[in-house]
Amino acid sequence: MRYKITVTIFALMFAILFLFLFKMQVLEYSNYRAFIDSLMQKTRLVQGTRGTIYDRNGLKLAWSIKVPYITYNRNFDISELERYLDSNQLNTLISSGKVEISKVQLREIEKLGYDIQFKEIRNYVPYVFHIVGYVNSNNVGSYGIEKTYDQLLRGKLGSELILISPSGKIRQKILKVPPENGNDINLTIDYPLQKYISEEIKKIDNPGAVIVEDVKTGEILALVSYPDIEKPINLIDTYEWRKIINNPENPLLNRATMGLYSPGSAIKPLIAISGLLNNESTTTTINCNGQFTYTSSSGKILATYNDWLLSGHGKTDLIKALRVSCNVYFYNLALKLGIDKIKSVATLFKIDKKTGIDIPETEGLFPDKHWKETKFNEPWYPGDTIITGIGQGYILLTPLELLNFYVTIANDGKVPVPHLLKKDKIEIFNNVKFKKEIWDTVKQGLIEVTTVGGNIQNRGTAYQVFKDFKVTVAGKTGTAEVGKGKLPHSWFVGFAPAHNPKYAVIVMFENAGSGSEKAAPFARKIFEFLFQRREKNE
Structure with missing residues (x-):
């Protein structure tokens, strides 16, 4: 039952x-x-390829390639795939769930109906990390030009309908919305120049920054920060990344636009202009004996300040003071003017303001009484004014901000916004209107820095470097003391040809010594490169 x-x-x-x-x-x-x-069907998003970044000559700086790969499906016929994938690829496919394949493998495997997808890999040439930047794992711009112009560069999403057989193979693909590739862009960077400067600074192996700008257009032809990261971010493993982060020389810092430094004597043209605007005569002289003594109203010595040339420069007027970089002259002039007048001229030039360049930059600092009282709860002392006259004390500027000031001089007051993306229209950063005599006086002093010889008391601080140079360069050396037993920062900033400026160059080496010994010779190399190539093209 x-x-x-x-x-x-x-x-x-x-x-x-x-x-x-x-x-x-x-x-x-x-x-x-x-x-x-x-x-057995799904809709998949398809990303358009990111745009290519070119230099001004059409050379690729950053570009994308599409790498094919297949994703594991437990219904796959592994024995079939063994005919096309090697053992390492098969192990990777099974263990990680996907594996990259070659173009040859792509053609054969695709015929069998396997689902081929593509991963976008971003490639970069060396020496442009601080300009171009990088993208994240999703190919979204995360730094530099890649971030600034991400919306231009990024491809638009499309979609496709995929019909899949039970074995995991593709039965049919139906493109619903085609993806759009991102826009290509051209930068103002001259990559051969960028590469040359980067390789030369690598030989010196001293942290620093170099910028080359077209003074008429504001186009940045080269922007080098050393040390650099030569390897693309996406190829750097965890160990290498840890080394980069812990490197005391901080290769991630873009020293050209984000590093803040005392400008030293490179600030003296600003003090000279302040004097000229306040009726200081170019013929007024002092007798430089190598030392400036600051005394009280009763004649008591309160402080003593040395010139870089302890034997002194002798009889010195404004133009000579610029030529020989006479500290004593500028101690006197700064104290006579007072910080308020100096600050007002610095404000006219916007010397400590962001320039508007299309990558990250740091705002500088040109101090005054109010700033010090707010920052330190202390009054502004005459000694603060005295050392401000030679670019020491609290002044901090980026190399780009200081270069922008010299471009203003080169253009008699009119200065374009420095930029990296090629543009048809020139944007104006500032237009400082002074009498032509003021610009001519300062320029004459800067020209004599590189052209007037003689004994050490009288010759220009960069004369030995530029004395046989075919093109007249107007410029200024700077040696910025940093204390703590370290060598000073070495500066040179200038423009050429002096009487019809085309290029402006700034060189800064951290803790490298005097400007005339380190930065100026390097600047000459750059000017030589620029004008030799210009001659070949004419």
Whole structure:
């Protein structure tokens, strides 16, 4: 009896199952087929390729390649794939879930119906990390030009409908919305120049920054910060990344636009202009004996300040003071003017303000009484004014801000916004309107820095470097003391040809010594490169 009941129950269950399958596969086939098919199809987003970044000559600085790969499906016929993938690829596919394949493998595997997808890899030439920047793992711009112009460069999403067989192979692909590739962009950077400067500074192996700008247009032709990161971010492993982060020389810092430094004597043209605007005569002279003594109204010596030339420069007027970088002259002039007048001229030039360049930059600092009282809860002392006259004390500027000041001089007050993206229209950063005599006086002093020889008391501080140079360069050396037993920062900033400026160059080496010994010779190399190539192209 129990046996009959059991058989009856099983027969009944079988009959129900048979009826269900008959209903599904025969009577309601079309309905269930649509349901089954819906389980085997998916819509996939397709990203357009990111745009290419070119230099001014059409050379690629950053570009994308699409790398094919397949994703593992447990229904795959591994024995079939063994004919096309090597053992390492098969192991990677099974263990990680996907594996990259070659273009040759792509053609064969795609014929079999396997789902081929593509990963976008961003490539970069060396020496442009601080300009171009990088993208994150999703190919979104995260730094530099890649971030600034991400919306231009980034490809637009498309979509496709994929029908998949139970074996995991592609039955059909239907493109629903085609993706759009991102826009290509051209930068103002001259990559051969960028590469040359980077390789030369690498030989010196001293942290620093170099910028070359077209004074008429504001186009940045080269922007080098050393040390650099030559390897693309996406190829740097965890160990290398840890080394970069812990490197005391901080290769991630863009020293050209974000490093803040005392400008030293490179600030003296600003003090000279302040004097000229406040009726200081160019013929007024002092007798520099190598030392400036600050005394009280009663004649008591309160402080003594040395010139860089302890034997002194002798009789010195304004133009000579610029030429020989006479500290004593500028101690006197700064104290005579007072910080308020100096600060007002610095404000006219916007010397400590962001320039508007299209990568991250830091705002500088040109101090005044209010700033010091707010920052330190201390009054501004005459000694603060005295050392401000030679670019020491609290002044901090980026190399780009200081270069922008010299471009203003080169253009007689009109200065374009420095930029990296090629543009048809020139934007104006500032337009400082002074009498032409003021610009001419300062320029004459800067020209004599590189052109007037003689003994050490009288010759220009960069004369020995530029004395046989074919093109007249107007410029200024700077040696900025930093204390703590370290060597000073070495500066040179200038423009050429002096009487019809085309290029402005700034060189800064951290803790490298005097400007005339380190920065100026390097600047000459850059000017030589620029004008030799210019001659070949004319």
